[in-house]
Amino acid sequence: xxxxxxxxxxxxxxxxxxxxxxxxxxxxxxxxxxxxxxxxxxxxxxxxxxxxxxxxxxxxxxxxxxxxxxxxxxxxxxxxxxxxxxxxxxxxxxxxxxxxxxxxxxxxxxxxxxxxxxxxxxxxxxxxxxxxxxxxxxxxxxxxxxxxxxxxxxxxxxxxxxxxxxxxxxxxxxxxxxxxxxxxxxxxxxxxxxxxxxxxxxxxxxxxxxxxxxxxxxxxxxxxxxxxxxxxxxxxxxxxxxxxxxxxxxxxxxxxxxxxxxxxxxxxxxxxxxxxxxxxxxxxxxxxxxxxxxxxxxxxxxxxxxxxxxxxxxxxxxxxxxxxxxxxxxxxxxxxxxxxxxxxxxxxxxxxxxxxxxxxxxxxxxxxx
Amino acid sequence: xxxxxxxxxxxxxxxxxxxxxxxxxxxxxxxxxxxxxxxxxxxxxxxxxxxxxxxxxxxxxxxxxxxxxxxxxxxxxxxxxxxxxxxxxxxxxxxxxxxxxxxxxxxxxxxxxxxxxxxxxxxxxxxxxxxxxxxxxxxxxxxxxxxxxxxxxxxxxxxxxxxxxxxxxxxxxxxxxxxxxxxxxxxxxxxxxxxxxxxxxxxxxxxxxxxxxxxxxxxxxxxxxxxxxxxxxxxxxxxxxxxxxxxxxxxxxxxxxxxxxxxxxxxxxxxxxxxxxxxxxxxxxxxxxxxxxxxxxxxxxxxxxxxxxxxxxxxxxxxxxxxxxxxxxxxxxxx
Numbered sequence: 001x002x003x004x005x006x007x008x009x010x011x012x013x014x015x016x017x018x019x020x021x022x023x024x025x026x027x028x029x030x031x032x033x034x035x036x037x038x039x040x041x042x043x044x045x046x047x048x049x050x051x052x053x054x055x056x057x058x059x060x061x062x063x064x065x066x067x068x069x070x071x072x073x074x075x076x077x078x079x080x081x082x083x084x085x086x087x088x089x090x091x092x093x094x095x096x097x098x099x100x101x102x103x104x105x106x107x108x109x110x111x112x113x114x115x116x117x118x119x120x121x122x123x124x125x126x127x128x129x130x131x132x133x134x135x136x137x138x139x140x141x142x143x144x145x146x147x148x149x150x151x152x153x154x155x156x157x158x159x160x161x162x163x164x165x166x167x168x169x170x171x172x173x174x175x176x177x178x179x180x181x182x183x184x185x186x187x188x189x190x191x192x193x194x195x196x197x198x199x200x201x202x203x204x205x206x207x208x209x210x211x212x213x214x215x216x217x218x219x220x221x222x223x224x225x226x227x228x229x230x231x232x233x234x235x236x237x238x239x240x241x242x243x244x245x246x247x248x249x250x251x252x253x254x255x256x257x258x259x260x261x262x263x264x265x266x267x268x269x270x271x272x273x274x275x276x277x278x279x280x281x282x283x284x285x286x287x288x289x290x291x292x293x294x295x296x297x298x299x300x301x302x303x304x305x306x307x308x309x310x311x312x313x314x315x316x317x318x319x320x321x322x323x324x325x326x327x328x329x330x331x332x333x334x335x336x337x338x339x340x341x342x343x344x345x346x347x348x349x350x351x352x353x354x355x356x357x358x359x360x361x362x363x364x365x366x367x368x369x
Numbered sequence: 370x371x372x373x374x375x376x377x378x379x380x381x382x383x384x385x386x387x388x389x390x391x392x393x394x395x396x397x398x399x400x401x402x403x404x405x406x407x408x409x410x411x412x413x414x415x416x417x418x419x420x421x422x423x424x425x426x427x428x429x430x431x432x433x434x435x436x437x438x439x440x441x442x443x444x445x446x447x448x449x450x451x452x453x454x455x456x457x458x459x460x461x462x463x464x465x466x467x468x469x470x471x472x473x474x475x476x477x478x479x480x481x482x483x484x485x486x487x488x489x490x491x492x493x494x495x496x497x498x499x500x501x502x503x504x505x506x507x508x509x510x511x512x513x514x515x516x517x518x519x520x521x522x523x524x525x526x527x528x529x530x531x532x533x534x535x536x537x538x539x540x541x542x543x544x545x546x547x548x549x550x551x552x553x554x555x556x557x558x559x560x561x562x563x564x565x566x567x568x569x570x571x572x573x574x575x576x577x578x579x580x581x582x583x584x585x586x587x588x589x590x591x592x593x594x595x596x597x598x599x600x601x602x603x604x605x606x607x608x609x610x611x612x613x614x615x616x617x618x619x620x621x622x623x624x625x626x627x628x629x630x631x632x633x634x635x636x637x638x639x640x641x642x643x644x645x646x647x648x649x650x651x652x653x654x655x656x657x658x659x660x661x662x663x664x665x666x667x668x669x670x671x672x673x674x675x676x677x678x679x680x681x682x683x684x685x686x687x688x689x690x691x692x693x694x695x696x697x698x699x700x701x702x703x704x
Contacts, residue, residue, distance in 0.1 A: 011520030014679045016569070018519070054425045054433050055387065061437070069681050070437065072520040107395045114402035121406050147462065150469055251404040253648030255412050256397070256419035257655060259512075262605070262636065265651070268643050 005033065006077035010041065013069035023073055025083055030060070032073065043071065045087055060084065122248065129244030133237045138180055138200070141236050145200030149186075152204060159189040159207055159367035167363050168205060168223070170354045171216060175224040175295050180231055189367050193313065197226035199235030207367035213309065216353050216360045221292055221306030228291030234284040238277070245276045282329050289334055293341050307338040381624045382670035385428040386663040393652040396422055401649070413447060414440025424516065427663055430670060437522075438515040443687050446511075450691020457496065465489045500692070502532035507689025509562065514685035518568070521679045526572075527565035535561055552586035553579055563616055569677045577615035585611055602636060603629025613666065619676070624667030635661035 005022035010032045012019070021034040030048070032041040043062050050061040054074075058081045062071040075081070168185045176183065181201040188194075191208040198204070203226050205219075213219045229235070249272045254265025293303040310331050329337070355363075400415035417440045424436040468486050472479040479485065506529045513523040539554030556579055563575035589604035606629045613625035635657040642654030 013520045016519035016521045016674045016677050052425060069679055110399060114399060118402040118405040247409055251409060252401055253643060254651060255404050256400050256415035260659060264640050265643055
């Protein structure tokens with residue numbers, strides 16, 4: 001392959017002042033002949049790594065040599081550029097073309113197939129993150145719970161009260177059905193009306209919640225809710241879905257703008273990610289309310305007490321303190337939901353409690369500081 | 370175009386950013402699709418494509434800038450950096466758990482090793498003190514080594530050790546002075562960055578003064594609080610002007626004419642395109658943002674190019690960027 005010499009400028013990477021001259025293709029070489037008549041410079045075509053359109057010119061970059069200095073030829077001759085591009089594409093096949101980049105190519109030729117594949121990938125990926133937790137062994141949940149427990153323990157003062165601990169554990173035994181995990185109760189000394197479950201078994205129960213309860217069934221309702229969180233693996237699902245959502249959002253918003261963007265794309269990705277995570281969180285709460293009702297009714301306890309617990313919290317207007325619903329549906333919504341989900345015969349249920357109300361009323365205040 | 374050594378009185382010339390919104394939209398849309406298709410891997414190539422677009426559309430005295438990084442090297446940097454980051458996180462977590470297990474399983478031995486619970490936090494502190502300078506210096510070295518003008522590479526000559534000393538001193542004095550030293554800490558970092566910036570063999574020089582900068586910072590922080598952050602645009606513009614108006618090459622000053630109003634307008638347009646088009650038409654706003662910064666930059670037009678010689682930093686690597694990307698990714702997922 002050869003071509004007529006074309007006007008060009010050659011930057012050697014050592015001086016910022018270019019040599020002007022003519023460049024041509026001779027066999028497998030680019031040959032630059034300076035205008036000052038000095039010795040021609042031969043560059044193997046195999047070292048051409050990039051061809052870019054820059055303004056009115058084309059920039060041919062020659063791969064850097066050992067000392068990191070690359071060479072550059074600028075020309076505005078389209079035919080010459082076509083020659084090099086054809087030559088490069090012929091000499092490189094398959095994966096090797098990956099290292100060679102040329103900005104010359106049709107947008108729509110690439111856009112339509114890419115859009116089609118991307119839609120399939122997105123739909124498939126979305127479906128995958130909804131079910132991916134089934135592929136993860138339950139030992140991972142246990143490990144996450146094990147790793148997170150010390151951090152939560154360092155955040156809250158513990159209530160060491162064996163009779164109360166035993167009573168709450170007995171309630172857990174009562175409301176579990178074929179449990180995947182072994183549930184361990186951690187009593188926290190705090191007036192906050194709160195309870196949460198870590199993946200794999202640890203359930204943190206705040207003394208404020210126990211004190212506010214009027215009957216053991218109300219506490220059992222809350223515990224059944226927390227057990228459902230763990231059984232349905234909401235903690236793990238949350239991690240997978242959050243990572244997946246973050247990936248999707250950050251792929252669309254501001255991909256490649258980092259470094260020039262004053263943090264705005266990142267903020268929008270964070271906001272969008274948080275909003276999606278909250279939506280997930282609310283759906284997990286609904287699922288756990290439903291699961292709690294199922295567990296209570298299966299074991300012969302009335303789920304109406306879970307509803308009455310929410311009503312009491314709402315009536316006493318202590319929703320502000322009730323932080324375990326902060327990422328949850330509103331208490332009003334939950335009451336309506338539970339009302340609908342409870343079976344008609346539920347109201348008649350009143351199985352013998354694992355602990356008498358009198359004993360519970362004595363025990364529940366034993367963590368008061 | 371090449372009469373650059375003329376002995377004319379010192380004067381400055383604007384950078385020109387050639388806007389080509391249509392081309393940037395095309396690059397961005399393909400970036401988005403390819404990033405989705407490759408489940409994120411293409412994002413390293415996407416970043417290179419956008420940066421290259423900006424460099425190749427920025428002109429000074431008839432010549433464009435160039436960006437030489439490749440997606441592959443950035444991806445490789447992420448793989449190595451990510452392995453280092455995750456290796457460290459798992460290692461330190463294992464150490465903490467082992468120390469806790471020992472306390473429950475062998476309290477006597479744990480009492481003998483009373484310092485064990487403090488070991489992981491101590492290692493974390495030391496690693497953070499080393500990692501931050503490593504990432505900042507490493508990232509600057511890598512990015513500058515991949516940038517060029519007239520095929521002469523830029524360089525960052527600062528070392529991790531120098532920045533570590535600066536960082537330790539700044540952190541210590543900021544804590545000791547209840548935050549009052551902070552503006553001077555920022556000044557020192559800025560001075561360090563500019564004074565170690567080279568165009569080939571030609572260094573840049575920062576000639577600001579600490580007192581003026583301190584007053585700018587105080588005014589900026591105070592007015593931002595008073596205006597609920599709105600003054601932030603004017604604060605940013607003032608810092609940009611101060612930085613560039615006090616930077617010289619071959620003794621000749623750079624310049625900057627960016628104003629708070631211009632920066633606010635560009636930022637709001639960019640933010641709106643991000644928010645209302647789900648990022649798809651963000652290039653439209655992005656062009657405004659880049660134009661606001663680059664079109665307001667001035668460089669001395671009488672740089673003696675014949676005194677400039679190309680130098681290359683062959684040890685600059687993308688690993689520091691890789692570590693910071695891995696850490697950012699984890700931070701975004703786990704908060």
